[in-house]
Amino acid sequence: MLELDRLSKTYATGDTALSQVSFEVPAGQVVGLIGPSGAGKSTLIRCINRLVEPSGGKVILSGTNLVTLRGNALRRARRRIGMIFQEYALVERLTVMENVLSGRLGYVPAWRSFLRRYSPEDVAKAFSLLEQVGLSDHFNKRADALSGGQRQRVGIARALEQDPELLLVDEPTASLDPKTSRQIMRLIGSACRKRNLPAIINIHDVLLAQQFTDRIIGLKAGEVVFDGKPEALTDQVLTRIYGDEDWTRMRGEENAGEESQPPTVDLAEGL
Amino acid sequence: MAVQSYPGRWKRPPVLLTNPFWRRAIYTGALVYLVLALQSVEIDWQRVWLGLDRGWKFIEGFLVPDFTTRWRDIREGLVESLTMTLTSTVAGILVSVPIGIGAARNLAPAPIYLVCRSIITLSRSFQEVIIAILLVAMFGFGPFAGFLTLSFATIGFLSKLLAEDIEECDRSQIEAIRATGAGWWQVVNYAVQPQVMPRLVGLSLYRLDINFRESAVIGIVGAGGIGATLNTAIDRYEYDSAGAILIIIIAIVLVVEYSSSWIRRWVQ
Numbered sequence: 001m002l003e004l005d006r007l008s009k010t011y012a013t014g015d016t017a018l019s020q021v022s023f024e025v026p027a028g029q030v031v032g033l034i035g036p037s038g039a040g041k042s043t044l045i046r047c048i049n050r051l052v053e054p055s056g057g058k059v060i061l062s063g064t065n066l067v068t069l070r071g072n073a074l075r076r077a078r079r080r081i082g083m084i085f086q087e088y089a090l091v092e093r094l095t096v097m098e099n100v101l102s103g104r105l106g107y108v109p110a111w112r113s114f115l116r117r118y119s120p121e122d123v124a125k126a127f128s129l130l131e132q133v134g135l136s137d138h139f140n141k142r143a144d145a146l147s148g149g150q151r152q153r154v155g156i157a158r159a160l161e162q163d164p165e166l167l168l169v170d171e172p173t174a175s176l177d178p179k180t181s182r183q184i185m186r187l188i189g190s191a192c193r194k195r196n197l198p199a200i201i202n203i204h205d206v207l208l209a210q211q212f213t214d215r216i217i218g219l220k221a222g223e224v225v226f227d228g229k230p231e232a233l234t235d236q237v238l239t240r241i242y243g244d245e246d247w248t249r250m251r252g253e254e255n256a257g258e259e260s261q262p263p264t265v266d267l268a269e270g271l
Numbered sequence: 272m273a274v275q276s277y278p279g280r281w282k283r284p285p286v287l288l289t290n291p292f293w294r295r296a297i298y299t300g301a302l303v304y305l306v307l308a309l310q311s312v313e314i315d316w317q318r319v320w321l322g323l324d325r326g327w328k329f330i331e332g333f334l335v336p337d338f339t340t341r342w343r344d345i346r347e348g349l350v351e352s353l354t355m356t357l358t359s360t361v362a363g364i365l366v367s368v369p370i371g372i373g374a375a376r377n378l379a380p381a382p383i384y385l386v387c388r389s390i391i392t393l394s395r396s397f398q399e400v401i402i403a404i405l406l407v408a409m410f411g412f413g414p415f416a417g418f419l420t421l422s423f424a425t426i427g428f429l430s431k432l433l434a435e436d437i438e439e440c441d442r443s444q445i446e447a448i449r450a451t452g453a454g455w456w457q458v459v460n461y462a463v464q465p466q467v468m469p470r471l472v473g474l475s476l477y478r479l480d481i482n483f484r485e486s487a488v489i490g491i492v493g494a495g496g497i498g499a500t501l502n503t504a505i506d507r508y509e510y511d512s513a514g515a516i517l518i519i520i521i522a523i524v525l526v527v528e529y530s531s532s533w534i535r536r537w538v539q
Contacts (some may be wrong), residue, residue: 040375049450089447093465102461113457162451223493244330 007057032209035219079106082159104163332510348500363425371433394427417494476531
């Protein structure tokens with residue numbers, strides 16, 4: 001379980017990215033974090049695994065406060081938190097297998113990772129994850145030889161290879177086409193359900209968020225302005241988060257697009 | 272309905288000197304300076320004529336190179352130069368990789384960064400010939416001084432460019448590896464090394480090339496190698512032997528150049 005307690009972040013430039021953000025995420029819950037650009041979504045998830053140093057508040061993961069950790073303790077905390085990135089952030093010149101195995105870096109000593117001598121369990125786990133994301137045949141390819149959707153699958157496998165207790169997902173679909181986006185969201189959702197894993201997903205696409213998450217948190221100017229079920233995300237709420245816009249129109253367009261989708265796609269999407 | 276008329280002419284606004292007065296003043300000043308400076312150069316046309324004559328003799332020697340008469344000297348100098356080049360490049364790379372990493376702002380803490388940067392600045396502020404003169408005075412004539420000179424120069428060159436390359440690394444890849452709980456060495460090994468390796472190989476080969484050419488130059492101030500042989504040949508007015516040496520140097524540089532571009536493509 002993850003608990004944020006009055007988490008705040010003010011950058012050195014004086015910009016307040018987060019002010020007093022508090023919420024809890026129970027095990028197995030997939031939370032969609034929405035809000036306009038610059039609302040602090042990225043900062044929020046990076047404060048959780050300390051890629052960004054919070055300036056105040058607490059981040060409590062299964063009983064330990066992550067904000068005060070340093071050195072090896074911080075490493076051990078980070079390895080419990082899987083992260084999936086917007087532009088995949090794979091190491092492009094490494095193979096797919098090395099990218100997945102890099103999820104074990106927090107567990108193995110440097111000399112082992114340097115020689116690529118991972119334990120048989122780690123390697124077997126990596127193979128099994130690659131199969132789960134549908135990339136069994138690609139393990140020796142270089143990451144930059146893959147398509148966008150395939151790279152994001154490797155990113156998911158890398159995060160799951162960590163045996164995480166929490167998944168942080170930063171705009172997973174921002175550089176993907178609509179169909180691939182849905183496949184990736186479905187994959188993340190099912191991975192979380194299977195492992196009873198809580199997740200926080202930063203996402204721009206409101207409809208995608210509503211469809212694939214259990215709960216939505218709306219962030220505006222560093223403050224939580226909405227926290228509730230996806231169904232409760234009415235036009236008024238959207239206006240509160242993003243400002244004025246014709247929301248009915250947006251929903252209408254998406255529904256029309258969905259109906260025209262051929263049913264065969266759904267079969268392939270499970271891959 | 273009134274039709275709006277738009278201007279049909281557009282001129283690119285001046286980028287650097289926006290004030291027209293200063294623009295004209297600076298351009299005129301530069302022109303006046305150039306004319307005055309050219310007038311101050313004293314050219315002794317007679318001396319130029321004499322030099323052309325000598326140059327022609329040199330070219331004559333170049334056209335009929337003599338590889339045989341001094342072959343033993345040439346071979347000795349060549350082996351010395353090649354040994355010096357290779358050993359100094361390897362030693363230079365071994366030292367510059369840690370210094371380069373230490374001089375990258377995104378990897379090293381401030382004190383280490385400053386130390387490594389000052390080593391680089393020190394190495395880069397002296398031209399090879401000056402270092403060679405100093406080291407020859409310290410360790411005597413011969414290839415050891417040359418080896419030290421080239422290693423030292425390699426450090427400045429390679430560390431600086433490596434550090435810059437590390438600083439330009441894709442930050443998201445580093446962030447992703449850090450997020451897995453990787454330690455500092457693992458971040459270097461998994462996120463930085465794959466990104467900079469092709470460039471490091473390319474730069475090392477380029478430095479090998481430079482070191483060979485420099486070994487010919489520093490030989491002239493007494494640091495051994497083919498440069499010393501070349502110097503002796505010119506001192507003895509043996510332009511045909513000197514021509515042979517120059518042809519060999521050019522050939523070797525060409526071979527290194529071609530093979531390095533091939534290797535660079537291969538490691539990409």
